[in-house]
Amino acid sequence: MAVDVRLPAARRRVNEALGAERSWHLVSPGDTITTDTGFMRGHGTYMEEDKLLASVAGVVERVNKLICVRALKTRYNGEVGDIVVGRITEVQQRRWKVDTLSRLDSVLLLSSVNLPGGELRRRSAEDELAMRGYLQEGDLISAEVQAVYSDGALSLHTRSLKYGKLGQGVLVQVSPSLIKRRKTHFHNLPCGASIILGNNGYIWLYPTPEQMEEEAGGFITNLEPIPLSDREVISRLRNCILALSSQKMLLYDTSILYCYEASLPYQIKDLLKMEIIEDIVLETRHRLVEQEG
């Protein structure tokens, strides 16, 4: 059996010239941003003795009178209308708790899911008892953010056939800041797989379904074996997404597709090697720049 032995490569510093062309206003905790009292305090800042101080390390952003500091890496902060992928952690009275990589678990109320049997169905006591039959601990769902509570917890809903329980596929976790906000986060990629880009950094890769499921409310999952070719496409996509996220590239349908195409000359397992990652991401970057003009 052949074994691939590799030595650790030295970490390469990013070329300083890359950052030098722009002057960022970078701050770290405790730094004074301004002593002028005419400004409003935004996220990542706090007031002390009439001074505005930073509380996180990041880039200062000013919008008129409002000053915020955007940290480079944070947990997901939900907004109404976001698409999220999450995992059920608990079944409670009339609600499910969902882990969405947020700072508190999100809730999915029984009244905000589509139960089998159409939109206009009354929710009875039996439904409450059968909740674990619909979604149980460990199940993955896709959903939309319906509301944000005052403590930052999210309320989700799945009242559309797009959303619901996820069946067979691969989950990839990336930083939430890498997901580009688009009109749609559900894509059927031409390479033969589908993708859900959750705003919370969970990405779901699954084989493109042949026909849309009929009135089951999305609670029945197809457990038939997936052909090898589909699984290969999904694995390749997964490695491409990891490659893009390791180079801090924004993730959306075009960037993923370009990266997929750039990766075709290589074997799937080789896409985890650093030098090949750099290669394909560079090619993707060039194509994206070209396309933008």
Added chain:
Amino acid sequence: MAGLELLSDQGYRVDGRKAGELRKIQARMGVFAQADGSAYMEQGNTKALAVVYGPHEIRGSRAKTLHDRAVVNCQYSMATFSTGERKRRPHGDRTSTEMTLHLKQTFEAAILTQLYPRSQIDIYVQILQADGGNYCTCVNAATLAVIDAGIPMRDYVCASSSGFIEDTPLADLSYVEESAGGPYLSLALLPKSEQIALLEMNSRLHEDHLERVMDAASKACKDVYAVLEQVVRDHLQEVSALVGDRGAA
């Protein structure tokens, strides 16, 4: 220990440092992809690894939930291979439990916990090699990890130790100096506001000397701050260069 001279006549210490000099500090942020924040820190031969998870939903018993702020959960451990003699229990013994408590108090003072009601922030630190000033290295590493996780803090927390040998306050004690049995003071400071997050002293020291020893420790903390700040700034520069101009995308 009759033969060991901790401070020579020329004013040099056992490892060749001057009285107020720190050991070499090396640090790196973002060493793990899985955690929300992580950092690795070396102060001389003392090496520590810190990992931060959170803020996230309270795990374990619900009773711990605080409705006005986040719970800070710390764990201090020493790798079995970290000391001269192999350790049996990496964590859970008396000294580790005490250290855990100290870390918790330190970071509750520094993190703006009231921004995250009903959440929990986990800070795990492990000593990989122990050569004196374990608490201080842990605090410094954990500070970097918390900053890496993007959790709001009032200020950096910088910690350093100091001792008092032959009428001279020494900064940043190594294991040899620590185990000589003299007074040992560790100080965690918020350097910008000069607030003390934690102060601890072992053994006896005359009141008249306390101020000088404290001064040596706080001077050392500010020196540590200068180094940590540079590490954070380099890290920021590097990542924001990669990310490029994204705005609030």
